[in-house]
Amino acid sequence: MAGVSNKGNLMFNTRGDIQAQNLKHEWIHLTQYQKHNRFNKNIDDIQGMMEWEVALVQDILYFVEIKGKADEVAHHWAAVGSGEELEPYREEYFTWLRKMTNNGTSYPHNIDDISFMDFSKIFGATSREYPASSAYIYGTPNYRPYALEELFRQANENCK
Ligand SMILES: [Zn+2]
Numbered sequence: 001m002a003g004v005s006n007k008g009n010l011m012f013n014t015r016g017d018i019q020a021q022n023l024k025h026e027w028i029h030l031t032q033y034q035k036h037n038r039f040n041k042n043i044d045d046i047q048g049m050m051e052w053e054v055a056l057v058q059d060i061l062y063f064v065e066i067k068g069k070a071d072e073v074a075h076h077w078a079a080v081g082s083g084e085e086l087e088p089y090r091e092e093y094f095t096w097l098r099k100m101t102n103n104g105t106s107y108p109h110n111i112d113d114i115s116f117m118d119f120s121k122i123f124g125a126t127s128r129e130y131p132a133s134s135a136y137i138y139g140t141p142n143y144r145p146y147a148l149e150e151l152f153r154q155a156n157e158n159c160k
Helices: 020-035 044-065 083-100 113-126 146-158
Strands: 002-004 010-012
Touching: 002 020, 010 020, 020 044, 020 146, 044 083, 044 113, 044 146, 083 113
Parallel strands: none
Antiparallel strands: 002 010
């Protein structure tokens, strides 16, 4: 387990939790906390949307890494899973990823809000770790992917 304290410190429960995947996850949360002003207000009501956004960032990174050839790899997509659970969403999800990454050749410059909302609900319905519940609410209309856009703005600027 890992997390971010109210003071903005990264925390890991055990030494074994200090690993790249957890670090990446919490770094994205740090950007979200900054963008959504976590340290000045209670943002428990957007916890679900933040977890969805983390999942989407990880899928975009992988999608670009494999140059958009999603049909050629077996992969557990953070947002929509793998195997049978992926099937109902596969075409629509990959079409969206292709569109926002210019066929897997670049990081996105902006994110379609409607798809972002729609897929947040799918994430909530299919996620085992962050299922839609009173703790995890999805489709929050005023939650925009500011952190995602900021992360990829920096990537587009600095990772050429
Ligand atoms: Zn998280």
